[in-house]
Amino acid sequence: MQLVVKDNALINASYTLSLVEQRIVLLAIIEARETQKGVDTETFLEIHAQHYADRFDISVKNAYAMLSEASQALFNRQVTFMMIDEKRNKPEKRVVRWVSGVSYVDGSGIIKLRFAPEIIPLITQLEKNFTSYELSQVASLGLYATRLYELLIAWRSTGKVPEISLDDFRDKMGLASNEYKLMHNFKNRVLEPAIKQINEHTDITATYEQHKQGRTISGFSFKFKQKKVRKGERCEDLIRDPNTPDFFVKMTDAQRHSFANKMSEMPEMGKYSQGTESYQQFAVRIAEMLLEPKKFRELYPCLEKAGFQPTLN
Known part of the structure; x- marks a missing residue:
């Protein structure tokens, strides 16, 4: 079992990370907790492409490229969290x-x-308020679903998350002020795909309720419950789609890129997005994924929804 453990201040923090960067941070947190020499301001932790590929079910070649690109951006990423000024007993951002x-x-x-230095106590000194979960729970989630899953399970003891204001929730999802400003875009591209992924791929089932001030949506609250797992059965077995076809159909390059463009805009494809890429860049990656038999079978429901009709030999 690989356990991710975070102080709740970090769970509730506001930050912007790409999906790859977020996954690197999660793997580093695991490494930090499992290392025998401890973690301090001088400790460099190593994340290997093979390890990344194994945990998140991608090719090693892609993992090499992802880690290389992430290394160039990660240093400039910031995190904003609340703490208490002990001298004045007042909240401090x-x-x-x-x-x-x-x-x-x-x-x-x-x-x-x-x-x-400020992050280290939030992942290693966890005597009071902390949240933990198995890395496997978020291995198949996209950027927003991973963040939402963490926010939800911080309330695992009650199964209810009190109302979060819209602005605060957007911050926690890592959205810039100009991203998905219209509510229907926010729901279709962020909130509902995240809920769907959580319900399909994790150990919990979640719902949300919107709250209004007048006619304007002002915030959201959430409820969730633990899935029941029968003895000797894994959660993966419960959520596997029995209709996923066990075949691979070769497509022409023109077909792959045509359907990849359609699929890139589907909400259910959100879990495969790297967060900061354009639809065009995402479509190129989808076209590459369709070359791999395993990914082809996984993506087939979306491919079929996009209008693809295979001719089987």
Whole structure:
């Protein structure tokens, strides 16, 4: 079991990370807790492309490229969290970097990072308020679903998350002020795909309720419950789609790119998005994924929804 453990201040923090960067942070947190030498301001943690590929079911080649790209952006990523000024006993908003140093070892598929001093206590000194979950629960989730899953399970003891204001919720999802400003876009591209992914791929089933001031939606609250797992059965067995076809159909390049463009705009494809990429960039990656038999079978329901009709030999 690989356990991700975070202080609740970090769970409820506001930050913007791509999906790859977020996954690197999760793997680094696991490494930080499992290492025998401990974590301090001098400790560099190593994340290997093979490890990343194994945990998130992608090719090692893609993992190399993802880690290399992430290493260039991760140093500038910030996190904003609330704490208490003990001297004045008042809330204090603190902004810090995630890491104090990061590098990529060319040709080795290894990213090395050192957590910033303010982050270290939030992942290693967890005597009071913390949340933990197995990494496997978020391995198949997209960017927004991962963040929402963390927010939900911080309330695992009650199964209810009190109303979160719209602005606060957007911050917690890592959205910029100009992203998905219209409510129907926010719901279709962020909230509802995240709920759907959580319900399909994790150990909980979640619903949300919207709250209004007048006619304007002002916030959301959530309820969730633990899925029942029968003895000797895994959650993966409960959520497997029995209708997923056990075949691979070769497509022409023109077909792959045509359907990939359609699929890139589907809400249910959100879990495969890297968060910061354009629809065009996403479509190119989808076209590459359709070359892999395993991914083809996984993506087939979306491919069929886009209008693809295979001719079987």
